[in-house]
Amino acid sequence: MKKTVSLLAASVLSISLLAGCGSGDNAGGADNGKVKIEFFHYKREAMDTFDKLIEKFEKENPNIDIEQASPPDAGTVIKTRVSKGDVPDIISIGGDMGYNELSKAGVFTDLSKDKVLEKVQPAYIQMLKDITGQEKIYGVPFAANAVGVIYNKAIFNELGLEVPKTWDEFVALSETIQKAGKVPFYHTYKDAWTLLPSFNALAANTQGADFYEQLNKGKVLAEKRYKEAVEKMVVLSKYGHKNQQGVAYNDGNTAFANGESAMYLQGIWAIPEIIKANPDIELGVFPFPATNNPEEIKVISGVDLLYALSAKSEHPKEAKKFIEFMLQDENAKQYIEEQNAFSALMGIAQDNPTVADLKVMMENGAVTDFPDHYIPTGVYPDKTLQTLAQDKDVDSALEKIQKDWEKVQSRK
Amino acid sequence: MKSDQLILNNHQSSPADLAKSKKKKMNGRMMAYYLMVIPAALLFFAFHTFPAIQGIYYSFTNWNGINLDYDFVGFKNYINLFKDTAVRDSYLFTFKFAIFAGVLVNIISLAVAIGLNAKIKGRNFFRAVYFLPNILSVLIVGFIFNFVFTSIIPNLGEKYQIEFLTENILGNANLAWIGILIVFIWQSCAFNIILYLSGLQTVPHELYEASSLDGANRWQQFWKITFPVIAPFFTINMVLAMKNALMVFDQIVAMTGGGPGTVTTSISYLIYTGGLAGGEFAFQSANGVIYFIVIMAISVFQLKVLQKREMDM
Numbered sequence: 191m192k193k194t195v196s197l198l199a200a201s202v203l204s205i206s207l208l209a210g211c212g213s214g215d216n217a218g219g220a221d222n223g224k225v226k227i228e229f230f231h232y233k234r235e236a237m238d239t240f241d242k243l244i245e246k247f248e249k250e251n252p253n254i255d256i257e258q259a260s261p262p263d264a265g266t267v268i269k270t271r272v273s274k275g276d277v278p279d280i281i282s283i284g285g286d287m288g289y290n291e292l293s294k295a296g297v298f299t300d301l302s303k304d305k306v307l308e309k310v311q312p313a314y315i316q317m318l319k320d321i322t323g324q325e326k327i328y329g330v331p332f333a334a335n336a337v338g339v340i341y342n343k344a345i346f347n348e349l350g351l352e353v354p355k356t357w358d359e360f361v362a363l364s365e366t367i368q369k370a371g372k373v374p375f376y377h378t379y380k381d382a383w384t385l386l387p388s389f390n391a392l393a394a395n396t397q398g399a400d401f402y403e404q405l406n407k408g409k410v411l412a413e414k415r416y417k418e419a420v421e422k423m424v425v426l427s428k429y430g431h432k433n434q435q436g437v438a439y440n441d442g443n444t445a446f447a448n449g450e451s452a453m454y455l456q457g458i459w460a461i462p463e464i465i466k467a468n469p470d471i472e473l474g475v476f477p478f479p480a481t482n483n484p485e486e487i488k489v490i491s492g493v494d495l496l497y498a499l500s501a502k503s504e505h506p507k508e509a510k511k512f513i514e515f516m517l518q519d520e521n522a523k524q525y526i527e528e529q530n531a532f533s534a535l536m537g538i539a540q541d542n543p544t545v546a547d548l549k550v551m552m553e554n555g556a557v558t559d560f561p562d563h564y565i566p567t568g569v570y571p572d573k574t575l576q577t578l579a580q581d582k583d584v585d586s587a588l589e590k591i592q593k594d595w596e597k598v599q600s601r602k
Numbered sequence: 603m604k605s606d607q608l609i610l611n612n613h614q615s616s617p618a619d620l621a622k623s624k625k626k627k628m629n630g631r632m633m634a635y636y637l638m639v640i641p642a643a644l645l646f647f648a649f650h651t652f653p654a655i656q657g658i659y660y661s662f663t664n665w666n667g668i669n670l671d672y673d674f675v676g677f678k679n680y681i682n683l684f685k686d687t688a689v690r691d692s693y694l695f696t697f698k699f700a701i702f703a704g705v706l707v708n709i710i711s712l713a714v715a716i717g718l719n720a721k722i723k724g725r726n727f728f729r730a731v732y733f734l735p736n737i738l739s740v741l742i743v744g745f746i747f748n749f750v751f752t753s754i755i756p757n758l759g760e761k762y763q764i765e766f767l768t769e770n771i772l773g774n775a776n777l778a779w780i781g782i783l784i785v786f787i788w789q790s791c792a793f794n795i796i797l798y799l800s801g802l803q804t805v806p807h808e809l810y811e812a813s814s815l816d817g818a819n820r821w822q823q824f825w826k827i828t829f830p831v832i833a834p835f836f837t838i839n840m841v842l843a844m845k846n847a848l849m850v851f852d853q854i855v856a857m858t859g860g861g862p863g864t865v866t867t868s869i870s871y872l873i874y875t876g877g878l879a880g881g882e883f884a885f886q887s888a889n890g891v892i893y894f895i896v897i898m899a900i901s902v903f904q905l906k907v908l909q910k911r912e913m914d915m
Binding site: 263265266269270272273291292294295296297379380381382432433434435436437438441566567568570573574576577580581594597598601 | 664666667668669670682686688751752753756768769770771772773774775858859860861862863864865876878879880881882883885
């Protein structure tokens with residue numbers, strides 16, 4: 191009997207030791223009178239900017255302690271944390287399928303009737319509604335991104351080139367650059383996701399206005415409607431460089447910064463990285479000439495960063511206070527200046543001359559969301575496009591996207 | 603538990619008084635033994651067995667990993683599993699990889715071990731060098747090789763005009779798996795060499811002397827003496843190398859992300875990405891269950907076949 195007791199004691203001890211490591215730091219409770227708020231976001235590039243803003247906030251609110259967390263692969267991390275019930279107070283992600291899934295899982299507080307949304311441009315609120323297919327809003331859109339064609343002004347001047355307005359001009363321009371012995375595009379196909387910005391720009395302008403409407407009815411039209419976009423992807427892949435299958439995003443930023451190609455097909459989020467690699471580069475961004483009808487071309491812009499509140503936060507008031515602080519004009523302005531992003535709020539302009547062309551279009555409302563924000567996460571169009579860039583087999587790529595999409599839908 | 607009872611029963615059958623004192627002593631010692639084995643068993647249960655059982659449970663639901671509620675769907679996930687081409691492709695890739703890796707790791711390890719077992723100069727230095735990869739993190743090794751394949755080798759290719767080196771093989775759908783194979787072999791040889799070395803040291807010297815008197819050459823000595831004597835080490839090395847190759851994951855995370863396309867998506871990588879990022883937690887749990895059964899079956903099969911061969915030799 192005695193032995194069994196001591197045996198049990200030993201085992202209980204070893205278990206409680208383990209339990210000790212698990213709890214403790216995630217409670218987010220108040221120690222020494224301060225309220226601890228965890229601010230989880232997926233923008234690792236912006237950690238320095240957030241550090242500065244958090245410092246300012248904590249000075250104004252000495253009783254609140256904001257803890258910034260931005261792990262690599264944040265999209266996966268947040269899902270694993272949610273699945274074990276450990277949700278950060280503030281969650282900052284993009285307006286994409288991840289947002290859709292977390293909203294539907296009931297992770298966020300419903301902000302539909304909150305007055306924080308009054309500052310936000312209606313177009314971005316509408317985007318969040320479109321993504322979830324619901325009227326409810328679970329996040330405050332804060333920053334917007336955009337996809338264009340980043341170009342090296344020095345090379346354009348040297349070859350006497352002009353910014354193209356239509357798809358045909360775009361292809362002719364690429365041909366000219368290639369004939370001059372230069373690389374038109376620095377493709378970075380080793381990272382599958384880097385194919386998505388161009389695909390988004392092409393698909394959004396060619397998939398047809400009723401694509402999402404049909405999708406909400408359960409009809410997947412990828413195979414027919416993506417045809418033009420996929421064909422144009424193949425054309426673009428022919429104006430790359432020799433080792434384009436083997437180069438990744440970071441190397442691409444450096445290579446473009448060092449003048450190894452005339453153009454770079456990326457979102458504006460790459461610009462700070464490019465400038466970091468070569469501060470002297472003269473670059474500009476022109477809208478992606480996806481079709482031959484320049485009047486109808488739209489810029490792809492989505493909600494790059496939104497603030498969502500955990501439905502289970504122990505300190506919702508303090509968390510909200512931080513969100514309100516971030517939305518103040520001065521602070522929002524600091525963010526978009528340092529991150530070279532567009533603001534989702536009203537009255538805050540991005541004055542950086544490199545993105546002037548995009549700005550005009552965005553102010554005119556010629557904006558549409560990223561099509562891949564509507565593709566279910568299990569479809570992986572990026573991987574199919576990566577194969578396409580190598581095989582150039584349009585039909586099998588279309589078939590694969592269609593089949594994967596149907597497969598994922600049928601399993602839900 | 604059963605074997606413990608057996609021991610106790612044995613003692614009861616011996617003369618009564620002797621048995622009593624012996625039993626007391628025995629129980630005291632048993633206690634110490636239990637204390638040695640129980641913590642590890644508890645840890646194993648808490649962090650390995652329990653999650654595994656949870657995984658089996660979720661494989662019969664439609665949980666996406668984050669929703670608060672889910673339903674039971676019976677064997678639907680398992681049926682979908684056999685219809686899914688992505689799952690089939692990942693199995694094909696993993697098996698191809700494991701067969702090549704298992705065979706090559708063993709050939710190379712044995713060859714290096716024989717070299718390190720000979721009386722060469724700086725033997726301990728070489729042993730240390732060959733063991734080094736084993737203590738490095740797989741992920742970091744993967745990132746370093748990623749850099750080598752992406753930058754260093756293509757640059758060398760450009761410099762010396764060697765055409766086939768100028769392209770990053772990790773970006774080539776036909777060759778990317780070879781890049782991963784090279785890194786895998788480089789790193790897993792370290793441990794297998796150590797095992798083979800310890801095996802080679804068990805071969806009695808007299809056997810070589812006797813055989814050389816009989817006029818056997820080196821080649822015959824290897825096949826007739828060395829290899830049969832180290833057969834048990836061959837068995838364990840083969841099983842370990844195969845098992846590790848079937849579970850290849852870190853190298854893929856660091857080097858290709860399963861690409862280009864999906865050509866280097868191994869089963870474990872598919873389970874991880876599809877289950878967490880892809881929102882198909884339950885479906886990939888079912889995949890995990892099947893995968894567990896497959897690996898177990900292969901390991902048992904290998905042990906049976908190879909152990910039988912040990913007997914025959």
